[in-house]
Amino acid sequence: MNNTDPETEPLPIAEFRGTTKHFGDVVAAEDLNLAIRKGEFLSFLGPSGCGKTTALRMLAGFETPTKGEVLLDGQVVNHLPAHKRAVNMVFQHYALFPHLNVADNISYGLRQQRPKLSVAEVADRVSKALETVRLPDFGPRRIWEMSGGQQQRVALARALINRPKLLLLDEPMAALDRKLRRDMQIELQTLQRKLGITFVLVTHDQEEALSMSDRICIMRGGRIMQTGSPRELYDRPRNRYVADFVGKSNFFDGRVTKASATSATMEAAGGLVISGTVTAELAPGQAASASLRPEQIALTRKPVEGDQTLGLQVQIVNRIFLGEHTEYLVRNDVIGEFLVLVPRQAEATEGSFEPGDAAHATWRAGTALILGKD
Structure with missing residues (x-):
């Protein structure tokens, strides 16, 4: 009220x-x-x-x-x-x-x-x-x-x-x-x-x-x-255009499989199921994009276990040292290329990655933002 x-x-x-x-x-x-x-x-x-x-x-x-x-x-x-x-x-x-x-x-x-x-x-x-x-x-x-x-x-x-x-x-x-x-x-x-x-x-x-x-x-x-x-x-961007224009974001395209007033689940390429919050009403079967910020993704050498974690096996394509962070461009055989932003402290634990290295990109289930197509 x-x-x-x-x-x-x-x-x-x-x-x-x-x-x-x-x-x-x-x-x-x-x-x-x-x-x-x-x-x-x-x-x-x-x-x-x-x-x-x-x-x-x-x-x-x-x-x-x-x-x-x-x-x-x-x-x-x-x-x-x-x-x-x-x-x-x-x-x-x-x-x-x-x-x-x-x-x-x-x-x-x-x-x-x-x-x-x-x-x-x-x-x-x-x-x-x-x-x-x-x-x-x-x-x-x-x-x-x-x-x-x-x-x-x-x-x-x-x-x-x-x-x-x-x-x-x-x-x-x-x-x-x-x-x-x-x-x-x-x-x-x-x-x-x-x-x-x-x-x-x-x-x-x-x-x-x-x-x-x-x-x-x-x-x-x-x-x-x-x-x-x-x-x-x-x-809380309303659509993909705003999400793409404000900051950096990775987008995984697919179709909504389940939706409510506050959340949705979609299936992307290769059967990858991604869940997250919504900022606008979506319906099952609707084309959508999952927006995932590079800093929301972790990069590890071994798979991360857990029911609330989603992970992809990737290969390092490129790395850019930014001081307090390192930006990695990684590639998954099915999803394609996307960005991962790794804090310096996390790199101190895992060590840095070089182009060509194998790694695992992981994020918590529900972290993504599910957006309708513009």
Whole structure:
């Protein structure tokens, strides 16, 4: 029973209601329905062309919906121009002015406001913005004298100085190297918690979305496939597409032999029977896939005995050392190839495997997630 009174729930800071965007015959976004909560870090995640950037641009005011509504603070803003929305955007390539120094780049938006702010007020807010992004005393610096990470911080400061209610981030870390990208992810999370501003990020990087977001909106073909917390999407994906896109997973195809509201059993190739939980209703005879995460599988030299254990004899095809884990690609003569992720501690017990070695891949019965075909 849900005791939440809808009238007492806080108003979403932004909302899509049946929002659709067409570019000629191309459907970029189709029937989007999503409420963005105040103070959350939300990510749109999906491959190129899935509609995530179009959704962001409709929030910003750079695109107008073909039908449906975009709301900010409960007000329909379909035709409200971008400069009149309490929304700022950080672009993938930062869009900084190379002929202006850092301070002038950051203050550019403030200096367009009417009535005009005093010179002292602008200087004070620029100074505070630079402190916020940990670039004090960088005001006189030229843009071309700064690293990619520093330029990103300038772009953030320029967006934050206008005190937006909603900050939109269009793949702002795509141009950074891996280590700097991770550092900036932490910076963004810290900044968002400190300021309490709602952040909406567009990314195709699942690791980035999983590590930074309060909620993730998975998109495909212009539609929202599922929205939830990173843990919800990882542990309880609604379909194979989401399971495949969020993290790594092995899929064994077959047909359902038995199903209930919470679990199902299916028969895969070679008569392998796999049981597991379900996230959507399935029926006997229905085509399905068993999703098994690589870290849910153990790799041993001898068979593991037990009624609650399923095992396959495999051969090691390849190994990739990842530091705290080793990722093995293994092959079973009937099932085919799949991945196994072995913790370093487990390898210390069993020893490492080399390509060509024989091994046993095992997992507990009921561990898999049984999903209907998309």
